[in-house]
Every structure is written in structure tokens, then in C-alpha cells.
């Protein structure tokens with residue numbers, strides 16, 4: 008009867024290839040959730056930390072790093088935020104995260120000599136999301152959107168390998184939302200529908216579990 012459900016906040020992650028609209032929809036979701044609950048936004052890489060600044064320099068091509076080393080920095084960047092993330096969830100705030108460990112694996116494992124299995128190890132034990140919204144976009148469509156091609160990984164062939172890797176990471180917490188030929192409002196309506204469904208599942212009454220145990 009309209010009683011507010013208590014329990015921890017939901018951990019909602021957005022994943023997808025370049026230009027799929029993650030940031031746009033995360034930001035809107037956080038502001039709309041905040042009208043009814045408490046919600047906060049996190050993003051990875053978080054370029055504001057010391058580790059994040061190294062990642063930023065790498066992505067901009069200002070710094071070269073071994074593939075394993077950069078992979079571990081991306082993971083460290085999540086672990087340095089894990090207390091803040093857990094605390095928010097335990098205080099009942101929903102947390103909407105723009106990219107997470109799945110990006111870590113999908114991007115690093117798209118490089119020669121980097122296996123999916125090796126790439127998963129450092130992120131094992133992070134909180135497992137309640138929902139992963141995967142925003143899908145075709146390479147053609149992505150190229151038409153703003154800002155494509157500035158950073159290190161923003162190349163068509165590489166993005167195609169990333170997209171394939173994502174297929175291997177999907178499980179029952181993932182919802183794939185196709186964004187080609189849809190307006191941002193149409194995509195957002197689909198995002199909201201899966202978020203509402205996750206809320207109704209009462210999964211936030213259950214404790215968080217570890218990712219890739």
C-alpha cells in the first residue's frame with residue numbers, strides 16, 4: 008500500500024560499446040531516481056584519483072603502459088572506490104555505475120595475448136550488480152554520434168572485438184537494450200522499465216554477493 012520498501016540500495020551498472028549512450032542515460036536515471044529515492048552516480052574510470060589520472064593519460068595516448076599494467080590500474084580504480092560504493096548501498100541509496108568490471112574484461116581481453124580468464128581475476132569479489140543495462144549500438148550508428156575517435160580504444164575493429172567479449176560476460180542480471188534508430192527518450196523508457204522490474208523483484212532485500220566468486 009505504497010509503503011516504502013526498506014533494504015539496501017540497488018546496484019545498477021551500465022555497459023556498452025563506445026557512444027552507446029551510457030553516460031546520457033545514467034545521468035538521467037540518477038536524477039529521476041532522486042525524485043523518489045536516494046540515488047548516486049559513479050563512473051569508471053574515475054579519472055579524479057591518482058590512479059585515475061594515470062588511466063586518463065593512457066587513454067589520451069600521453070602515456071604508454073604494458074597491457075597487464077593498465078588492466079590492473081583499471082581494476083585498482085574500482086577497488087579504491089569499493090568502500091564508498093558498499094556504504095552507499097548499505098545506507099539505502101541506489102548506485103548507478105557508468106562502466107564496471109565488465110568493461111575491464113571486455114576491453115583488455117580484446118588485446119592480443121590477454122585472456123578473458125586472466126582479465127577477470129583482479130575484479131573477483133567486487134559487489135555483483137543487481138542489474139546490468141547493456142546499451143547496444145551498431146558500429147555504423149556509433150560513428151554517426153558525437154565525439155567518436157578521440158581516445159585510444161575508439162577504433163572500429165577494436166570495438167567489434169569488445170562487443171564479442173561482452174557476449175561472453177552476459178548472465179541473467181543483464182538486459183540488452185538496442186539503441187539503433189531510437190531516440191534518447193525511447194531508449195530511456197526501456198531503461199526505466201527494466202529498472203522498475205528490478206525494483207519489484209525485491210532483490211534489494213537480499214545481501215550483496217561477490218562478482219565472479
Ligand code: Z5A
Pocket residue numbers: 023024025026027028029030031032051052066081082105106107108110111112114115152153154158160161186189190191194
Ligand atoms: N575502459 C577499460 O578499458 N577498462 C575499464 O575497466 C573501464 C573502461 C572501466 C573510457 O571510458 C575508456 O576506458 C573506454 C573503455 C575503457 N574506451 N572506449 N571506448 P569512459 O566511460 O570514460 O568514456 P567513453 O567510453 O568514451 O564514453 P562513451 O562510451 O564514448 O560514451 P557513452 O557514455 O556510451 O555515450 P554518451 O556520452 O552518453 O553519448 C555519446 C553521444 O551519442 C552523445 O553525443 C549523445 O548525445 C549521443 N547519443 C546517445 N544516445 C543516442 C541516441 N539514442 N540517438 C542519437 N544520439 C545518441
